[in-house]
Every structure is written in C-alpha cells, then in structure tokens.
Amino acid sequence: MTVNDSALLQAELEASAASLVAGQQPSWPDAAAVRTAVETLSAYPPLVFAGECDLLRDRMASAARGEAFVLQGGDCAETFVAATADNIRDRIKTILQMAAVLTYGASVPVVKIGRMGGQYAKPRSTGTETRDGVELPAYRGDMVNDFAFEASARTPDPNRLVRAYHASSATLNLVRAFTMGGFADLRHVHDWNKGFVANAANQKYDKLAHDIDMAMKFMAACGADFDAMRTVEFFAAHEALILDYERPMTRIDSRTGLAYDTSAHFVWVGERTRDLDGAHIDFVSRIQNPIGVKVSANAEPDQLLKLLDKIDPDRVPGRVTFITRMGAQTIRTALPSIVEQVTEAGAQVTWICDPMHGNTFSSTTGYKTRNFDDVVDEVRGFFEVHRALGTVPGGIHVELTGNDVTECLGGSEKILDADLEKRYESVCDPRLNHQQSLELAFLVAEMLGE
Template sequence: MTDMRKPALQQPEWDDPSQVRRIREVLAARPPLVEAEDVRVLRTLLAQVARGEALVVQAGDCAENPGECDAEYVSRKSAVLDLLAATLTTAAHKPVVRVGRIAGQFAKPRSRPHERIGDLELPVYRGHMVNGPELDRESRRHDPLRLLTSYMTAGDVMEHLGWRGRTVPGRRPPAEPRLWTSHEALVLDYEMPLIRELDDGRRWLGSTHWPWIGERTRQLDGAHLDLVAGIVNPVAVKVGPATTAEEITLLCERLDPLREPGRLTLIARMGAETVTDRLPALVEAVRVAGHPVIWLSDPMHGNTVVGPDGHKTRLLETMAREIRGFLRAVTDVGGTAGGLHLETTPDDVLECAADVSVYEGRTVRRTSLCDPRLNPEQAVSLVSAWSDVDVRPAAPPDGSRVARDARAIPGSRSLPSAPDHQEFENRNHAASRLNKT
C-alpha cells in the first residue's frame, strides 16, 4: 500500500481532515470503476504495442468538464478517438489501441498555487476534483466533496462507454467497449481508496484502466511512484528534457522490475527544440537496462506559447516537428515508438493554431478549462505526421524477457485470450458521427 509518509506533491489543501477521512471511507466501500479482468486484457494489448505489432493513440481533454460527460458528449469524444485511430492506422499500417483521457481526468498539477486576477488573489484552478474554475473564493476552495462527485461522474462516463453493466443479470450487454480509460493519478485521496485486492494478494487500481504519473510528481522517493509500483495495471510516466539517464533507469527498475512487455510506458514531453538532443540517451539507457517499454510522444506540453491575445496556445508545425524528432530519436537507438499522447476536443475551437497571427485582432472560440487542445481537424493533421518518418523495427531490449505468450502476466491464472486483430478495428463511421453532432 502507498506509504503516505513519503512526499506527495501537488496535493489539495483540504481544510477539514475529518471530512476527508469519511469521504475516503465512502470511496473504499464503493465498487471499482474498472475490473481486474479488463486491466489484464489491456496489458495484453499493450504487450503487442511493446513488441512493435501495434500502436496507441491516447487523447482527450486537458481537464475533463463534468458538464460534458453526458452520453451524447462522450459519444463525440469517442468518435474523435475513432477518427485518430483510423488516421494512425493509415499512416503506420498497424492496428491501433484507442485510449481516452477520460472518466477521471478531473485533476491537474499546476506550476504555482495561486493566481492574481486584477486585485484578487485566488487559489489556482486544479481541476473539478479539487475546486472550480469560477473567479471567486468559494469556487476556488479545495472541497473534498468533489472527490465523490468525480467518482460518480466517472462512473457515468464508464457506463456511457459501455464498460459498466455488462455483467448485470437480466440486462442485455452493450457492444464490447473499444475505448480504454486513462487519467493522471494525481490526487491520492481519490486514488488510494479505489485500490482493490485480488485473491492472490496483488492489487489493482480501480479508478482507471491505465493511470499515468506526471512530470511534476514522479519523484523516485515520492508517494505517487509508490502508488503505481504496487498495482498490476499498466502504468505510464511522463518524462521531460531535464530527466537523466540514471534517473530514468532507476524509475524503470522501480516500476518494471520483471521487465514485462506492456507493463510500463514512458511519455516523452521534450519540446521540439530539445527532443533530438535529449531523448536518444534516455531511450538507449532504458534499452540497455533491458526494459521493454513503450515510448509515446506528447508533442503538446513542451511546446506551449503565449499568443498576442495573452492566451496560451500551441502551434501545429512545432508539434509536428516534435513528433518527427521523437520518431527519429527513439528508433535510431532501437526503442519502440508506440504512439501519441494528445489533448483534444470534439468541439470546433481554435485553442491551437498554425500561427499566432490568427489571434491578432479577432476573438476565437476557446472552451478548455486549462491548456489548449486540438480540434478534430487539427488532431487528424498532427497524427498524420507519424507517416513523415520511416520507422525502423525496434531492437530487443538487452536482458528483457521474451514473452512468447502475450497473455503471460506473472501470477495471472484467468487472463482472457488475447484479442485478435478485430480488437483494434476502427469504426468506419467515425467521421460521420462527428459531422452529425
């Protein structure tokens, strides 16, 4: 179990510890949002990605808005993932695993604890799991009741996606879900009560299929790494340009000691200017240490700029340049370039742009609660950049275990059979679904 005596950065400052304890007890008594069997299946699929047989597209909101979690909106978000997966399949000629930043992406780490709006200084917005975006003190108060609201909203999204209710007696099961869920495992008062135990004593995180740890909270001696080290879920960690080869090797040893394909993904958020300089040494260090990790490119977080209107934005060509640099950096030293991690919306917004000049003297639509996202047309354009580089097959990691059976997760006695290629098939009507909504 996570040792709460370890440092835990970016945590809410609750004003009533006794209320937080009661809420944690309530969450611990609630059903998990994901099942262990589904977690095992996802690890099987990611093992195929780690072997270079498939790719991942992971995309969704920077910070989920609970007001956009109804069935219609979730369907539109899912349609974007369908479209991006189809685009990546066309670009790379490989099947694609679709993963959403969805059903729990309600908390955000921030670079500073407060912000000044005119003469008013307020706690910074940290996602609906912690506080609200409205510019008043009551909304910005860190409210632990939001932990329960987040759990219930995430449950609704899981149902809209088809994950919940599949085994309820008397209820006709929906079509097999194709969109896996993921979010940053940030607020420990939410994540820890949702850890569940298997019959053999191992644990899984019941809040999401695929948790990741962010660049700001991945300290080797920290509580966040301790959290994901002790669960059987596949896990991911974001790494930036300041990461050293020694640090990343220790991180991999902590999270993937058995060197299992599908267990660990590293999400590179380097920035277009530094990706080709900084990333190859990290990929080489991990490969030499024998960890069969998946490398994903996050071309967005290292390339945020401020436009002439004072709003943050991200430029499409800069992000495409990072993707191309990522592909060269990873494959040239024998790593597995496994896909993309993007922030997207189904809405027709202009939060990212081809050039900052589009913001001069005009008002554009922005609906993001935090950082700028790609609209569907922009996202398709960016995913298409994957085909700009000839990707070489990855070299096998030194000392890694050769998994002849992708289902073989140690200690798992009831892992379902590995899905066939149909598991990856992208629905051909994705574009029409977007156009109809």
C-alpha cells in the same frame, strides 16, 4: 474483495505514504470531510476491472515490440459540466477516426486509450493565483475546486472527489455503449473520414484516404467479417494525481490477491510528481495497472532507471510506458541519450510521444496556446530518433477535443492568433480541435508508412 480486505489495503497504503512527500495535493480545509469522502469511495464499485487492466498491459507490450501502436487522446482537464453525451460521443468519434487512419498507416492494431473518465485533476506550477490584487487557491481541476475566481469556488472541497467518481462512472458507461453498440463500426468511421477529406482544406490527404477506401473495398470483396469490426477495445486513463481519490479506488483482485487502481485501466505519474522517494511513485509501485511516467528533456537516465527498478523490478513487458514531452526544438537532442541508456539497461518499456506539453506558449493576445506545426514536428522528431536508434516509436499522447474549438494555432484551417478568442473553452491547456486531430492522424500515418 471483502470489506476487511479493503480496510486492510487502505490502511497499508496510508501507512506506506505516511512518511513520504506527496506533491501537488490540495490543502483540504476539513479533515473529517476528507475521511468521509474516502470512506464513501472505498465502498463504491470499481470503475474498471483487473482483467481489463491486464489486457491493456498485454496490448502495451505489443506496442513496445512494434506489433501495435498506441493512441492516447482526450481532454487536458475534464469538467463536470462538459460530461455530456454529445461531448463524450464527439471525443470518442474523433479518437476512432484517428485510430482508423493510424491503423492503415502502421499496418498494426491501434490501442485506443482515452484521457477521460477520471482526468479531473491537474498539477499547478504555483499553489495560488492572483488577479487584481486578490489571491486565491489555484484551480486544481473539478475533482478539487471550481474554475470560477471566487473564494467559495476555489476552496478545495473533498465532496468533489465523490462527484468525480459519479461523473467518471457515467462517462465510462457511455463510452462502453458507444464502443460496443455499433457506433464504432469501422464502416461508419471510414465514412466519417471521407467527409473530412472532402473538405477542400484537407484534400492533400486524398491519396491516403483513397488507399484506405480501396483497402475497405478489397476486404468487402473478400468477404471480411465486418460484423466483427462493429466493436472496439477502448481503455480509460488519467494522471494519478490526487491520492485521496486513487487510494480508496484501489482494490484487491479476488483472482490473484494483487492490488489494482480501479479508477482507470492506465494511470500515469506526471513530471512534477515522479520523485523517486515520493508518495506517487510509491503508490504506482504497489498496483498492477500498466503505468505511465512523463519524461521531459530534463530527465536524467539514471533516475529513470531507478524509477523502473521501483515500479517494474521484474521487467514485465507492458508494465511501464515512458511518455516523452520535450518540445519540438529539443526532442532530437534530448531524447537519444535517454532511449539509449534505458535500452542498454535491458528495460522493456513502451515509448510514447506527448507532443503537446513541451510546445506551450502565450500568444500575443494573452492565450495559452500551441502551434500545430510544432506538435507535428515533435512527433516527427520522435520517429526520427527511434528509427536512428533501431528502437520502437510506440504511440502518441494528445490533448484533443471533438469540438470545433480555437485553442491551438495553425492546421489546415489556419487558426490565427486573432481567432483564439472565438472558441477558447479549455480551463487549463489548449487542445487540438476535431479537424486538427484528424489532420495529425493523417500526418502520423504517413510517418508510419515511411
């Protein structure tokens, strides 16, 4: 893409959005600084490539047909300080371990997508936060401002857009090294999972782990090419929220002349920004990446069909994913009519379950948390609905970390309300820790095998 191509594309994107409402955007105090940041990002190399996005679209199409299963996992909100080699490694390790178990349960390839390398912005229910009578701008993620409750920290700073690019670049470079350099070898991953089951609290999953072990030995006996299993495909995803970051990262592919958001392979639009006539839907309708749309119990099928008409008028398989987030108590009643009407309209979407966001509540000790049993139950309800309708449950979308945090209640470790304060490290929503994530994978594998 030439400089002129880039300038024309940015001008077109800005012009298209000039009359549209863009929700959840920062109130930047310095317009000149925003322009400088946008110009800087426009000149930087892409973080991902168009051909990789096309490959992921094909993989998502396979999941829509039941020929693959999607695992999206990672931080609720990445932070600059946590973008360390150890944290990135442990997150990748967790996702790889989950994927190995799910692959066996589903008997199809697992599409591995990390909520990482760009998940530096979060929508907020209110624009400000008040503590002890002091009102400051809400924390909108490290891409915008800092979590510290101080006026200087909470002031939106467009220089953070550039910092987010560099943090994302470093993260994705390390992800590629881990997934292509032998760290992801299936034999290593299987050994890690054997360590998980060896824990007394997890021995109830011993039979499934034993079956996987027998399958590995069978492959070895048959002369399976384990060298071919030393590397894995791994894709990056985040919410396309801050348009002053996503627009300058959008480029024209020299092969096709089409626009791609090169900040990630897969981007999604959240519940708060999927307004049909808003700037976010307009933006994603203009790029070729596979697109996700979060869908709550309040979503109206007619509105979703209109969104499909705008984002995917040609009904390209793998182009659109509906990520349902409804809550364990609601999914069995709210999801069926949505799936039925979308299916009857002939839309070819990939259905993925986000069992996290609909199950958040405040604990008695004041922490924002989730109960592991609710997470599992929502996934179970998701499978029940799709099996009853004869449609395909295409994957799960989970907020997780590779660390031993105490942010979600329950699981085999039996994290209690009183335990939350021990290692509550999230700056936004609570995440499943390493053990809870693996336990979820074993339970979902059982569901896939039913």
